Every structure is written in structure tokens, then in C-alpha cells.
Amino acid sequence: MTRFVALSRPLAAAARVQVTRSALATRAAIQIRHYSADHHEESFEDFTARFVKFFDNVDDLFELQRGLNNAFGYDLVPAPSVIEAALKAARRVNDYPTAVRIFEGLKVKTGSDAIYKQYLDELAPLRAQLGVDTKEELGF
Amino acid sequence: MLRNLARPAIRTAQRRCASTTTPITSEIPLTNLELRWKTLSAQEQGSLAKHLEQIQAGDWTKMTLEQKKAAYWVAFGPHGARTPLTGPNHGLKVAAGTAGVLAAATALFLWIRSKGSEKPTTTTKEWQEASNEYARANKINPITGISSENYKGDGFIHLTKN
Numbered sequence: 001m002t003r004f005v006a007l008s009r010p011l012a013a014a015a016r017v018q019v020t021r022s023a024l025a026t027r028a029a030i031q032i033r034h035y036s037a038d039h040h041e042e043s044f045e046d047f048t049a050r051f052v053k054f055f056d057n058v059d060d061l062f063e064l065q066r067g068l069n070n071a072f073g074y075d076l077v078p079a080p081s082v083i084e085a086a087l088k089a090a091r092r093v094n095d096y097p098t099a100v101r102i103f104e105g106l107k108v109k110t111g112s113d114a115i116y117k118q119y120l121d122e123l124a125p126l127r128a129q130l131g132v133d134t135k136e137e138l139g140f
Numbered sequence: 141m142l143r144n145l146a147r148p149a150i151r152t153a154q155r156r157c158a159s160t161t162t163p164i165t166s167e168i169p170l171t172n173l174e175l176r177w178k179t180l181s182a183q184e185q186g187s188l189a190k191h192l193e194q195i196q197a198g199d200w201t202k203m204t205l206e207q208k209k210a211a212y213w214v215a216f217g218p219h220g221a222r223t224p225l226t227g228p229n230h231g232l233k234v235a236a237g238t239a240g241v242l243a244a245a246t247a248l249f250l251w252i253r254s255k256g257s258e259k260p261t262t263t264t265k266e267w268q269e270a271s272n273e274y275a276r277a278n279k280i281n282p283i284t285g286i287s288s289e290n291y292k293g294d295g296f297i298h299l300t301k302n
Contacts, residue, residue, distance in 0.1 A: 099200075131200035133205075138209050139209065140213075
């Protein structure tokens, strides 16, 4: 019996080494596989939060217009809170035409008069407060 | 105490004054800017843009429609880099040009056809039969062709349908 134990011990140890080695190997493989697959899909809420934060921090016209290009570059219509942040940013950088342009972009992005009108209704208070007109109201 | 009360009032009054007396008076009138923009010199355009910038720094609700229109037009109007590539009635011009070229080509085709004869003389049956006779008389292609023994083919006769 003792002989058997003495014999089996190194065997077990060797097996353990083997097991840990293979585990390490698989883990390494998984790590290698994962480094390029770690892109999560950004949700609409994340998108909104990201751009609201961006527009809140904008303090020059170039950044504002760059951010608007990016925000309107996605296959979605930015949430009203994003538009509000952008309008406030336009006010902050004292650029009235860009504020008008935001509604122009919104009209293109919504693609339907009904949704555009809903956005206009939603943003009416801020529009009145800032004095922003749409392109059509200006007569262009 | 009265002075303390009065001071902020004075300050706001002063601020009001400052904002209303900022150069609202413009050297260049803003009416019909769309038509006059091209006639302005670069310097005038620059000073106008500066002037509009100063107006925009103030309250937007107090801007006149004219000022708003001018500001929008200077920023995003069809001038400079935003000049449209094609002028008015561009589609019509392209259609007229294409029609003109097609008409000229048709006229040229018809003129050439009217000057030419209806058919070449070599396509008549008589001509081709005479060609066959000539070929046999001169023993053209005597082994496999028209002058060979037991020749069954049409020789030079290949009339078109009409």
C-alpha cells in the first residue's frame, strides 16, 4: 500500500502540472482572441449621455460644429436633450446661424414632418427663450 | 443704506446702457444682403461679419428678423465655398444641349443617306451571275470551288432578302 502511494504521488503531481499548464494555455488563447472582440454596442442612452456631455463642454464654434457633424452622422435622430445641449452650446459660443442649422439638420434626420414637428414642440420653450428661428421662419 | 441699495441698480443700468449702445448702428444696411453680397469688397464683407458677430453676442430674442437673416446668410448662404456647382435651369440646359446634338447627328445621317444611292451595283442578281460566268471562264478555284466539276453551290450569288 505504502509503495503504491509512493508510486502514485509523483504521477498525481505530474498530472496536476499538466492540468495547470493546459488551463494556462486555454486562458492565454482566450485572452488573445478577446483583445479584438471587446467592442460593445453603444445604446441610445449612452449615445445621448455622451453627446450631452460633449455639448455641455463645448466652448468654441469649431468644436460645436464638429460635434454636430458627429451627432447627426449616426443612423438615429439625437434625443431632444442632445439638441438642447447643442442649442445652449450655440448660445454659449454666440453663433446664431449654427442654432438655425441644428434645426435644419434635425429636419433632414427626422425625415418626416410629423416627427420633426414633435421635436419642434418639445424644443419650443428653449427656442422661445433663446430666440432661435428655423430656416423657414427666416424666409429661406 | 440707501447708497448700498442704489448701487446695484446703477450697475445694472450701466450694463444695460453698455449693451444697448454697442454698435447697433451699421455702416452697411442689411436689407437684400443676398443680392448685394457679391458687390461688397472683401473688407466690407469682413466688417459686416464682425458687426453681425457683435450683434449675436447680445440677446438673440432682441435681434431683428433682418439681422437674423443676414447672420444666417453670411454663415450658410450660397456664396464662397457654398456656391452651387450648377446655375438655374441647369437640367433644362442639359436637356436642350442633348436634344441639339441628337438632332445634328440625325440630320448628318439623313443628309449622307440622301446623297448615297439606294444599293451598291454589285448586289444585283445580274451582276452576280455575270461574276459567276467570269469566274468559270477564267477557271477560278478549279479544285473545290466554282470552276470544279460537279459544283453545286451558288458561287457569287448571295442576294439579300429584298
